[in-house]
Amino acid sequence: MNRTSLIIRHEFLHTIKKKGFIILTLALPVLVLLGIGIFQLASSVVTPDVNARRIGYVDHIGGFNPIYEQSAIQLIRMDSEDEATQALTQEEIDEYFVIPADYVNTGIVARYTLQKELAPPPAVSGAIEGFLDSNLLASRQVPRELIGRVLTPVTVVTTTLTPAGVEATDQGGFSSFIIPALFGAMLAIALNVSANYVLQSLGEEKENRLMEILLSSVSPEQLLTGKLLGRGVAGLLQVLLWAISIPILLRFASSTIGGFLNTIELPTGLLLLGIAYFILGYMLFAVVSLAIAAVCSTVREAQGLAPLFTMFAIAPFWFVSLLMIFPNSPVWVVFSIVPFSAPVMIMLRLGLSGVPTWQLVTSMVVLALSVAGGLWLAARLLRIYLLMYGKRPRLREIVKAIRAG
Amino acid sequence: MPAVQVTDVAKSYEDKVAVSALSFTVSPHEIFGLIGPNGAGKTTTIRMLMDIIQPDSGVVTILGEKPSEATKARLGYLPEERGLYRKLTVIETISYLASLKGMDARSIRARADVLLDQTGMLPQKKKRIEELSKGMAQIIQLIVTIIHDPELVILDEPFSGLDPVNTERVKDLLVDLRDQGKAVILSTHQMNQVEAVCDRILMMDNGRAVLYGALDEIRTTYRGHSVLVQVEGKLPQLPGVVEQREHKDHTELVLNAASTPQQVLRELVNAGVSMDRFEVATPSLNEIFLQVVGGNHE
Numbered sequence: 001m002n003r004t005s006l007i008i009r010h011e012f013l014h015t016i017k018k019k020g021f022i023i024l025t026l027a028l029p030v031l032v033l034l035g036i037g038i039f040q041l042a043s044s045v046v047t048p049d050v051n052a053r054r055i056g057y058v059d060h061i062g063g064f065n066p067i068y069e070q071s072a073i074q075l076i077r078m079d080s081e082d083e084a085t086q087a088l089t090q091e092e093i094d095e096y097f098v099i100p101a102d103y104v105n106t107g108i109v110a111r112y113t114l115q116k117e118l119a120p121p122p123a124v125s126g127a128i129e130g131f132l133d134s135n136l137l138a139s140r141q142v143p144r145e146l147i148g149r150v151l152t153p154v155t156v157v158t159t160t161l162t163p164a165g166v167e168a169t170d171q172g173g174f175s176s177f178i179i180p181a182l183f184g185a186m187l188a189i190a191l192n193v194s195a196n197y198v199l200q201s202l203g204e205e206k207e208n209r210l211m212e213i214l215l216s217s218v219s220p221e222q223l224l225t226g227k228l229l230g231r232g233v234a235g236l237l238q239v240l241l242w243a244i245s246i247p248i249l250l251r252f253a254s255s256t257i258g259g260f261l262n263t264i265e266l267p268t269g270l271l272l273l274g275i276a277y278f279i280l281g282y283m284l285f286a287v288v289s290l291a292i293a294a295v296c297s298t299v300r301e302a303q304g305l306a307p308l309f310t311m312f313a314i315a316p317f318w319f320v321s322l323l324m325i326f327p328n329s330p331v332w333v334v335f336s337i338v339p340f341s342a343p344v345m346i347m348l349r350l351g352l353s354g355v356p357t358w359q360l361v362t363s364m365v366v367l368a369l370s371v372a373g374g375l376w377l378a379a380r381l382l383r384i385y386l387l388m389y390g391k392r393p394r395l396r397e398i399v400k401a402i403r404a405g
Numbered sequence: 406m407p408a409v410q411v412t413d414v415a416k417s418y419e420d421k422v423a424v425s426a427l428s429f430t431v432s433p434h435e436i437f438g439l440i441g442p443n444g445a446g447k448t449t450t451i452r453m454l455m456d457i458i459q460p461d462s463g464v465v466t467i468l469g470e471k472p473s474e475a476t477k478a479r480l481g482y483l484p485e486e487r488g489l490y491r492k493l494t495v496i497e498t499i500s501y502l503a504s505l506k507g508m509d510a511r512s513i514r515a516r517a518d519v520l521l522d523q524t525g526m527l528p529q530k531k532k533r534i535e536e537l538s539k540g541m542a543q544i545i546q547l548i549v550t551i552i553h554d555p556e557l558v559i560l561d562e563p564f565s566g567l568d569p570v571n572t573e574r575v576k577d578l579l580v581d582l583r584d585q586g587k588a589v590i591l592s593t594h595q596m597n598q599v600e601a602v603c604d605r606i607l608m609m610d611n612g613r614a615v616l617y618g619a620l621d622e623i624r625t626t627y628r629g630h631s632v633l634v635q636v637e638g639k640l641p642q643l644p645g646v647v648e649q650r651e652h653k654d655h656t657e658l659v660l661n662a663a664s665t666p667q668q669v670l671r672e673l674v675n676a677g678v679s680m681d682r683f684e685v686a687t688p689s690l691n692e693i694f695l696q697v698v699g700g701n702h703e
Contacts, residue, residue, distance in 0.1 A: 006504050209488035213549070215457050216482035217505035219474055 003218045007226020008233070015197050015234035024193060025238050029245045032182060053124065056084045056096030057131070064099060067134040067147070073127040088114060097128060104136075179267075180351025181320075183274050184344045186242045188314045190278060191343065194235030195285035199306055201227055202290055203299035220382055224290060232282050239278050243271060270350060273360070280367040281343035285310060287374035294381040295393055312340030316348050327353035336363050339370040406469050407432050408557045408588030409454060414463030416449055416612075423449040424612045427463070431588050431605075433556070436579055438603035438620070439592040440690075442698055446612040447592045448485060451559055454590075455482050468556055478507045481555035485562045485592075487546050491535040495526070495545055498534055499552060506553040513552070520548045524574060539566045547575060551582065558582055559590045564598055576602055596691040606690075610698040620690070627693045628686070631659045632666045634673070635682035643672045655682060 015021055056078045057064070066075045076093060078084035084096040095113035103109060109128065111120060120128075130151050137147045160168040205211055214223055288309045289302075296302040316323070316335060323332060327349070335345040336355065342363040349355045385393065409431035416424040424446040431437040439447050452458045453465055456472035467476045489498050496517060503513045521527040524544050534542060543566055551558060560579075564572050579602050582589050593599060599606060599620075606623065608616035616623055634640070635655040645664025650657040658669060666685050673680060688696070 003505055003507075006501075010501050207488075208491060209484075209486040210490065212452075212455075212457065212484035212486055213482070213488075213502065213546075214505070216455050216480065216484070217477055217502070222474075 004222045004226045004229075007218065007223060008230040011201060011227050011230025012234050014201075015231055016237070018197075021193075021197075021234065021238070024189075025241055028186065028189065028242055029249055032246055033249045053094040054092070055124065055127065056087055056093040058084050058096065058098045060101045061099055061103060063139065064131070064135045066131065067138055067144075073123065075127070075131055085112070088112060095124070099132070103132075177351035180270060180347050182246065183243070183270065184316065184347035184351075186239060187274065187278055187281065187347055188317065188344045190235050190239045190242075191281050191285050191313045192310045193238070194231060194282050195289040195310055196303070196306065197231045197234065198227055198286045199289035199293050199302050200299055201231060202293035203296065203302045206293065206296075207298050221379070224379065224382065227290070228283065228286050232279070232286065235282055236275070236278060239274070243274065270347075273350065274347065276364065277343035277346060277367075280364060280371060281313070283371040284339055284367060284374055285313065287371060287378045291374070291378040291381045294378065294385045295398060309340060312338075313344055315341050316345040320348065323348060323352060333359060337366055339363075339367045342367055407466075408468055409437075409590070410464075410466040411450070411454075412464045412466075414450075414453060414460045414465060416446075416453060416458065416460050422612050424453070424460070427609075427612070427614055429607050429614065429617055431557075431590055433586050433588045434583060435604040436583050436589040436591055436602050438599040438606035439590055439609070440594070440596070440599055440606055440694065441609035441615075444611075445609040445698075447609055448561060449612075450609070451482075451484075451561055451590070451592060454559060455480065478553065479556050481550040481553065481558040483546055483550040483558075483560045483563055485565075489534045489542055489545060489549075492533060494531050494533055495521075495537070496530050498545065499549055502549045503552045506555075508553050516552050516554075517548070520552060524548065524578075540568055540571050543567060544571060544574070547578065551578075555587070557588045557590070559592075561592045562594070563591065564593060564595050572598070596689065596694055600690045608694065608697060615697050616693070623693065624687050624690070627688050627696065629659075629688065630662070631657050631686040632669055633657055633682065633684050633686050634680060636673075637679040637681070640678065641676050643669060643676075645669060645672070657686060 053072075054074045054076055056076045058078050058081055065077070076087075078087065078093075078096060081098060084093070084098075087093045088096060095111065095115075097109045097111040099109055100106070109132070111128075133151060134147050137150060138144075142150075162168045205214065218226075289306055292305050292309075293299075293302045296305065319335075322329075332345060332349060335341045336349065336359055346355055346360065346363060381398070407430040409429075411430070412428050414424060414427045415422070427446070427450065439450065441447050449458070453460050454467060454472065456474075456477065465472055468479055470476050490501075493501070499517045500510070500513050503517070504510070508516070517530075518527070521530055524547075526541065526544055526548070529537060529541060529545075534545070537545070543563075547560075547563065550560070563575055563579075567575060576598065579589055579591065583604075591599065591603060603620055605619050606616065607614055633652075633655050640649060640656060640658075643658070645660055645668055646658045647661045648659040650659065660666070660669060670683060673683070
């Protein structure tokens with residue numbers, strides 16, 4: 001085994017044996033599962049409670065009767081407010097509303113409940129609206145079928161076509177966004193964590209005065225290559241474990257919880273792009289981390305500087321709501337080309353609106369060139385500052401040293 | 406063939422000259438002392454030998470070759486700034502660093518056991534480095550330095566942080582290495598250790614060689630014209646002695662140019678002086694060091 005391979009092996013094993021690595025690898029899929037599970041459970045627990053209400057009403061106009069079944073909501077006629085209030089306090093009904101005599105002119109109904117709430121639950125509002133609408137239409141002899149259509153006028157079913165006019169494989173929607181979004185989040189975490197491992201590795205060796213011992217056996221290039229690849233393979237393994245385990249867990253979850261999870265799948269193209277962007281993104285953040293570690297005396301000092309660069313990996317998430325509203329804004333194209341934000345931004349855009357091929361190619365080329373430039377810079381800084389202990393050089397000194405070579 | 410040949414080597418950092426016009430050789434079967442005050446250029450010289458930094462000019466030859474990745478496997482280097490992987494065990498640390506020197510796993514295990522046993526560190530084999538004392542960690546560093554049986558061993562301040570027992574162990578190890586035919590370069594501030602084990606020395610100051618040669622010859626060159634005596638009672642006036650300097654437990658007799666120590670000894674015997682000690686005064690390396698470079702650092 002040559003020396004670079006030995007360093008790769010050492011760095012890989014050293015990383016995957018770290019408690020932090022193991023915990024993070026296991027924790028992320030479990031947390032994602034928990035999050036979705038809690039969301040599903042909460043919605044399934046809360047919804048029946050809202051639907052299964054008994055709602056009283058007092059009709060001062062006359063002629064208002066339940067025409068349609070309002071799912072699990074039962075509408076009960078009350079003769080007066082006093083009777084309704086008594087029924088409410090004795091918990092025979094959950095709430096009641098009053099249709100005043102001038103309702104048709106004002107559109108106002110009065111609602112009474114024992115619950116403190118921010119706003120009427122949507123299911124309740126919907127039930128009252130449906131009740132009033134159907135009665136108003138019925139009073140004008142509108143046919144029963146038409147009343148049903150007025151109450152539920154439209155369900156928009158969208159089909160995305162390819163430029164060739166055939167049905168596209170990826171039909172969009174929330175289910176096709178969630179995997180790229182999850183993938184983007186994993187990528188952001190993995191890039192930060194992996195870059196931090198590289199930074200820690202070099203920083204610790206520098207802090208522990210191991211540099212010179214290592215350089216008496218290997219060249220700086222062998223040492224750097226070994227670290228980049230060893231830690232990179234560990235990071236890639238982490239992303240792959242997430243990529244494989246999360247869909248499996250989601251499928252398991254969907255059989256027990258149900259809902260939209262059944263529709264979620266991980267397209268092969270996305271997985272391949274994710275891996276490509278992870279490799280390029282990791283290399284970029286890793287070489288930046290190496291350069292930072294090279295000029296710092298301690299790991300802590302280096303870790304203080306690293307977020308200046310690694311925060312760009314998560315920057316696309318700051319704008320995710322804007323991205324959902326304006327998915328085709330040119331601003332996102334810039335984010336997709338800027339190498340530090342490109343890996344995560346591309347993942348998010350792939351789930352929302354797709355990314356044109358030219359942008360994918362451009363962003364990958366820019367990333368690759370940035371990695372090459374970063375490597376050149378990192379190697380230069382390492383040569384200059386690898387054996388420096390004690391104080392961190394000022395930015396001006398670093399620039400001068402890089403120019404001098 | 407010399408193990409190390411340095412010819413007219415120079416190295417500067419920006420506007421500071423670290424090493425200038427430096428030439429020396431180190432042979433197999435010798436312990437070579439590299440000494441000098443802080444900032445003399447010793448560490449820069451060693452790093453050039455190790456191919457960690459490159460000289461601006463001059464030629465460095467290691468084991469007959471230009472320093473390269475290939476020669477690194479034949480060298481053992483213990484730097485002054487040294488450490489170990491704190492979370493790894495002793496044997497994991499030795500295994501990894503020895504494998505980088507090209508050793509296979511079986512050879513590493515066998516040789517590690519021998520060296521750990523020889524240095525009394527075998528019981529610590531499975532302990533983490535962070536559990537060891539500083540002295541113990543230093544012994545492990547030394548084992549890592551020599552485990553691959555290098556032809557040239559370079560040790561930068563190997564005695565710092567060692568207790569007297571471990572200091573003696575390291576000295577014995579150095580002598581063993583020399584006896585096995587290795588070339589050993591020892592860089593240290595501890596002049597007494599250099600005197601105890603080195604055959605030849607190079608004294609550096611401000612990046613230049615100020616003394617170079619066999620230790621005995623250097624001491625003879627710097628020997629003053631005086632003798633040290635310890636007597637019972639008072640010393641008489643002796644012919645040929647121009648000054649008597651009293652020290653704590655002895656007297657230094659400074660002789661004139663025409664007198665010899667043998668003449669003074671005869672005079673003392675003839676005068677019936679009872680002597681506990683009579684020796685020709687030879688300066689210690691520390692005194693020579695101060696004499697040669699002391700004036701430049703006041």
